[in-house]
Amino acid sequence: MHPAPSVIIFTTLSGLGFGLLVFLGLGLPPVTGWVAFVFFLIAYALAVGGLLASTFHLGHPERALKAFSQWRTSWLSREAWAAVAALVIMALYALGAVFFDTRISALGWLGAGLSFATVITTAMIYTQIKAVPRWHQALTPLHLSTASLAGGALLAGQITIAQILLFLAGIIQIAHWLRGDQRFGEAGQSIASATGLGSPGRIRAFEAPHTGTNYLLREMVHVVGRKHAQRLRLIALGLGFALPLGLIMIPGASHGLGGLAVLSHILGMLASRWLFFAQAEHVVGLYYGARG
Amino acid sequence: MTSLPETTQRKLGLVIDLDTCVGCHACVIACKGWNTENYGAPLSDQDPYGAAPSGTFLNRVHSYEITPPHGQAQLVHFPKSCLHCEDAPCVTVCPTGASYKRSEDGIVLVNESDCIGCGLCAWACPYGAREMDPTAKVMKKCTLCVDRIYNENLPEEDRTPACVRTCPAGARHFGDLGDPDSDVSQLVAARGGFDLMPDLGTKPVNKYLPPRPKDQWEETDILAPFLEPVAESPQGFLGWLDRALERL
Ligand code: SF4
Ligand code: SF4
Numbered sequence: 001m002h003p004a005p006s007v008i009i010f011t012t013l014s015g016l017g018f019g020l021l022v023f024l025g026l027g028l029p030p031v032t033g034w035v036a037f038v039f040f041l042i043a044y045a046l047a048v049g050g051l052l053a054s055t056f057h058l059g060h061p062e063r064a065l066k067a068f069s070q071w072r073t074s075w076l077s078r079e080a081w082a083a084v085a086a087l088v089i090m091a092l093y094a095l096g097a098v099f100f101d102t103r104i105s106a107l108g109w110l111g112a113g114l115s116f117a118t119v120i121t122t123a124m125i126y127t128q129i130k131a132v133p134r135w136h137q138a139l140t141p142l143h144l145s146t147a148s149l150a151g152g153a154l155l156a157g158q159i160t161i162a163q164i165l166l167f168l169a170g171i172i173q174i175a176h177w178l179r180g181d182q183r184f185g186e187a188g189q190s191i192a193s194a195t196g197l198g199s200p201g202r203i204r205a206f207e208a209p210h211t212g213t214n215y216l217l218r219e220m221v222h223v224v225g226r227k228h229a230q231r232l233r234l235i236a237l238g239l240g241f242a243l244p245l246g247l248i249m250i251p252g253a254s255h256g257l258g259g260l261a262v263l264s265h266i267l268g269m270l271a272s273r274w275l276f277f278a279q280a281e282h283v284v285g286l287y288y289g290a291r292g
Numbered sequence: 293m294t295s296l297p298e299t300t301q302r303k304l305g306l307v308i309d310l311d312t313c314v315g316c317h318a319c320v321i322a323c324k325g326w327n328t329e330n331y332g333a334p335l336s337d338q339d340p341y342g343a344a345p346s347g348t349f350l351n352r353v354h355s356y357e358i359t360p361p362h363g364q365a366q367l368v369h370f371p372k373s374c375l376h377c378e379d380a381p382c383v384t385v386c387p388t389g390a391s392y393k394r395s396e397d398g399i400v401l402v403n404e405s406d407c408i409g410c411g412l413c414a415w416a417c418p419y420g421a422r423e424m425d426p427t428a429k430v431m432k433k434c435t436l437c438v439d440r441i442y443n444e445n446l447p448e449e450d451r452t453p454a455c456v457r458t459c460p461a462g463a464r465h466f467g468d469l470g471d472p473d474s475d476v477s478q479l480v481a482a483r484g485g486f487d488l489m490p491d492l493g494t495k496p497v498n499k500y501l502p503p504r505p506k507d508q509w510e511e512t513d514i515l516a517p518f519l520e521p522v523a524e525s526p527q528g529f530l531g532w533l534d535r536a537l538e539r540l
């Protein structure tokens with residue numbers, strides 16, 4: 001799939017932002033006043049910034065409100081609801097914490113739940129797509145949500161929780177890659193099932209329908225990004241999980257090191273998200289002779 | 293509404309005969325023409341006369357080469373457009389309700405004025421049947437020529453999808469696949485029509501008819517035994533030449 005920069009930035013930043021909101025809602029750390037203001041500012045900048053980046057991906061952003069209408073069937077619509085609900089509830093909670101020095105815990109928990117739900121709905125948008133077998137697996141929501149929570153814990157300065165979550169998220173990241181590598185084969189689709197013309201090997205794509213490229217090839221049969229995949233996996237793992245974990249394990253780690261850990265995590269997650277798209281193969285490629 | 297109808301009264305769709313299709317792409321052009329001049333946003337082209345032309349099409353013809361274990365290789369032309377799936381994943385993912393499946397005839401359509409151009413439906417379709425138009429920035433797909441098939445302003449023989457109407461080989465058939473007695477259903481039954489990627493659970497309405505097995509060389513060659521070469525070695529001038537050359 002085409003690794004569109006707007007979508008990569010959106011999923012990375014908003015994942016981080018909503019992850020941070022989960023922890024702020026739970027009162028970890030129990031901030032009020034100016035400190036709370038800064039924390040919420042960061043969380044909202046990331047979450048809302050990510051959402052805005054995602055609208056750049058739309059052909060008609062001016063009609064975005066219509067996306068709230070189909071929550072009965074559409075995960076994208078559910079994501080829109082969850083995101084707005086989370087942002088509104090957390091804004092009320094932040095209002096109390098910043099200006100009135102009171103944290104209404106019930107509101108915080110509700111906001112934390114909704115923020116987590118937002119991350120899950122985002123993950124389900126990808127998980128539901130059967131035509132992309134790498135995404136269509138149970139580990140996808142687990143991977144995206146643990147990554148978001150690990151980043152959130154890191155930003156919230158919850159060192160112990162962040163250590164556990166970074167470790168867990170790293171393991172799940174590896175598992176998601178390894179399972180993902182097998183998924184296309186497991187989905188059992190081939191040029192033979194795509195065309196109904198008998199066993200593979202017997203059939204070969206002879207001529208494409210068009211001499212130039214087209215929307216389908218650009219959007220779904222994107223292969224350029226798959227180069228250097230192994231190296232990028234190491235970078236994603238190293239910067240996204242291992243290095244931040246190492247940095248926050250240093251006893252008495254300063255704010256500077258914490259900041260470095262966050263920066264490294266973000267860079268690593270950008271690499272991970274790039275791979276999430278670039279390595280995802282859509283079955284439509286079979287019609288063009290991808291995978292023999 | 294992006295909830296799929298439980299059942300549809302009719303299942304209008306296409307039956308495509310892979311045996312008869314000659315790969316002329318006339319259906320591609322007829323489709324592009326009709327759907328650019330009529331309903332909805334036109335199907336745009338980018339850089340049509342330049343170095344890297346590209347455009348939006350609702351119907352495309354692939355070509356495949358089949359090499360059977362015995363006999364000769366065969367070229368199969370393979371037109372592909374929206375299959376108007378009964379369990380259409382493209383519809384349920386749509387956040388705006390722009391994509392929908394009609395309960396009266398099962399046609400899957402996009403209401404372009406509601407489409408935000410998120411592209412999710414094109415991801416969800418396993419068959420590559422949806423294309424986002426880069427100029428109009430809305431999702432385009434086969435409408436089964438909904439503006440022809442019910443159009444009383446057209447002569448009756450034209451009330452069929454443009455691709456079907458134009459196909460010079462008669463490789464495309466249009467009808468109600470929900471009615472077991474319809475011509476198209478009979479054709480599917482007689483010729484062993486099949487679904488594309490049936491395991492994905494989309495339940496396509498459109499069906500494909502397999503290419504018929506080609507004649508084998510052995511079978512056509514019934515006169516060969518009577519036509520064995522009479523002379524094994526060349527006679528006359530050629531024979532002399534042969535011998536002379538050999539002696540050299
Ligand atoms: S072929 Fe694709 S676009 Fe058409 S109904 Fe099926 S899933 Fe939807
Ligand atoms: S591109 Fe348009 S029709 Fe397709 S899912 Fe998005 S809003 Fe719906």
